[in-house]
Amino acid sequence: MAALGNQGTVTEAAGFNPEDDSKRLREAMKGAGTNEATIIEILAHRTIAQRQSIKEAFKRSVGKDLPDELRSELTGNFEKVVLGLLMPAPVYDAYELRNAIKGAGTDEACLIEILASRTNDEIRALRTCYKTEYDRDLEEDICGDTSGMFCRVLVSLLTAGRDESTTVNEVQAVQDAKELYEAGEARWGTDEVKFLTVLCVRNRNHLLQVFEEYRKISGRDIEDSIKREMSGCLEDVLLAIVRCMKSKTGFFAERLYKSMKGLGTTDSILIRVMVSRAEIDMVDIKAEFLKMYGKTLYSFIKVRSNCHQSWFLKG
Structure with missing residues (x-):
């Protein structure tokens, strides 16, 4: 559940004219070579809705699909980013x-x-x-x-069945925390279904209270217990749920950091997070990244990746 006030680095372009943008993109792809700077200037600074209008204008004026034309002109990660930007x-x-x-x-x-x-x-x-x-x-x-x-x-x-209200049932939160403890730390083996029932169904505010109660009962953070009790993909998905409940922007900041730290860059993660969050909460992710790692996301990407991801961060 996104916190109120979240905002993206990509916002509606003032004086937007899809016909003009379509014409400029067409010219950027004419002749030998492709003017990547023009493609970046336009597509990285238009909202998803505006990009759909550009696609429609391009098809009207050229009789071809813009994604197909770009696919024939671009390669590698640049192509992946640009095509991702054009999708709702x-x-x-x-x-x-x-x-x-x-x-x-x-x-x-x-x-x-x-x-x-x-x-x-x-x-x-x-x-x-x-x-x-x-x-x-x-x-x-x-x-x-x-x-x-x-x-x-x-x-x-x-199933998209999570309670998305903001109601916290104090008695239920204590009970949920107790049952999670009894399903994991307090027994031999783990009742994994109980973790599913609580973590996949309860609303965010309620779960934050459950996590507090769990610490009181067990003396551990819920994440530490999941790491002790689970393994593999089950551990990964339950940790992801907990971290998204605690801070969705923190979750994505960590995803970005881990995609770039060490040798090489996991470009697929970097591209997906940047494209999918640019219009939603990238401003908040940038702030969280700086707080968590002491570096700006922009500088981290510029140093560690050859992807065209820093486009989004100027907003």
């Missing part, structure tokens, strides 16, 4: 989930990132887009590619 948010989420599932292997981290962080409305929209775009059922595809309790947690998140 639920279409982009569906596209990323499809890529995470299809082919050999599964990108579990992508499934976790998207499903643990989206609102009920966002999950319903991406499920619909997945069906429309690929004529496949997302739940069936996820069940075909994952298993066990990890699969059950993802399916629970896919």
